[in-house]
Amino acid sequence: MLQPNQLAELDAFLVELNRASSAVILPLFRGDHGLEDKGGPQGFDPVTEADRGAEAAIRKLIAERHPEHGVIGEEYGEDRPDAEFVWVLDPVDGTRAFVGGLPLWTTLIGLRFQGRPVLGSIGQPYLGELYIGSAAGSRLMTRGSSQPLKTRPCPDFSRAIIATTDPEACFNPAERQAWRDLRKATRLARLGCDAYAYAMVAAGTMDVVVESGLKSWDVEAAMPVIEGAGGFHSDWKGQPIGQSGGTMVLAGDRAALDATVAITGLA
Known part of the structure; x- marks a missing residue:
């Protein structure tokens, strides 16, 4: 320690x-x-x-x-x-x-x-x-x-604000479908914010960020920031994010993480 x-x-x-x-x-x-x-x-x-x-x-x-x-x-x-x-x-x-x-x-x-x-x-x-x-x-x-910094609660996932960088360039066909399902399940989606969206989850202005095809340097810096602000992270299957990167969900609260993984876990 x-x-x-x-x-x-x-x-x-x-x-x-x-x-x-x-x-x-x-x-x-x-x-x-x-x-x-x-x-x-x-x-x-x-x-x-x-x-x-x-x-x-x-x-x-x-x-x-x-x-x-x-x-x-x-x-x-x-x-x-x-x-x-x-x-x-x-x-x-x-x-x-x-x-x-x-x-x-x-x-x-x-x-x-x-x-x-x-x-x-x-x-x-x-x-x-x-x-x-x-x-x-x-x-x-x-x-x-x-x-x-403090993440915000998201008791109603249908009111969530979500983000990703570029689903057309970064997601495979199954992941793009999961993203479309996420958009249907939530209120508002923003594109192209890159890691600035991670900061917005920590600041409590956004609820969820999903990404795929990441390297370790794309995500590891954000994980302690999200944790320290009260948020959660996992891969798209709900498992810990690996040292090599891969898929990622950052969420302001556990309910939002679980609701997201219920969709992305099918990709």
């Missing part, structure tokens, strides 16, 4: 990591960001100087401050992934939003301790927002202030 003083120190370091990544990313947002196409089986897969530069800055600080820690990142791969502490990084989640000038991209930084996600953050520095959480609780840090 992490001791409270250890968690406090790592929490402060996580804030520092977000500041370092923001210093790289923000000058490139809505500017010359050096867009490239990594290619792949699903077509256009963008990467920018912001993605690479921010991850490099984060890794540099980790190496300087905690050289015994491991790192898993989207841009530069794995370094000691079996270490006791492992940082899991997605420097710009939502690169498509980033290159389109939309402030819905986020920086995701998570920390595993003995294989389990224990601390995480969802940062949106253009809006001045940092959502950060652990078992000790979650909070929103914004422009010099801090306030606790």
Whole structure:
């Protein structure tokens, strides 16, 4: 178990990591960001100087401050992934939003301790927002202030607000049908918010996010934030989310998670 003083120190370091990544990313947002196409089986897969530069800055600080820690990142791969502490990084989640000038991209930084996600953050520095959480609780840090995060109850699933990124691009046919069934069962659906939607579940403005085809860096940072705010997560079958990613449900309360899994579990 992490001791409270250890968690406090790592929490402060996580804030520092977000500041370092923001210093790289923000000058490139809505500017010359050096867009490239990594290619792949699903077509256009963008990467920018912001993605690479921010991850490099984060890794540099980790190496300087905690050289015994491991790192898993989207841009530069794995370094000691079996270490006791492992940082899991997605420097710009939502690169498509980033290159389109939309402030819905986020920086995701998570920390595993003995294989389990224990601390995480969802940062949106253009809006001045940092959502950060652990078992000790979650909070929103914004422009010099801090306030606790709390998910909201969803006693009537027909009134739920749900989100996913892009069902046409990210879901297989069975998953797209599950998404259509979810939309019929709920009040309102939003698309294209990427990991910013995770933050909205933690903040209590949305109820459920479902995604598929995720990597570890797409989801691990969000899990402690959701837990610390009182929410829940699982894969589409209601099982724990694996270290390699896969499918994901984030929900503000248990009833919403169960109602979602009753639908997605059929995909």
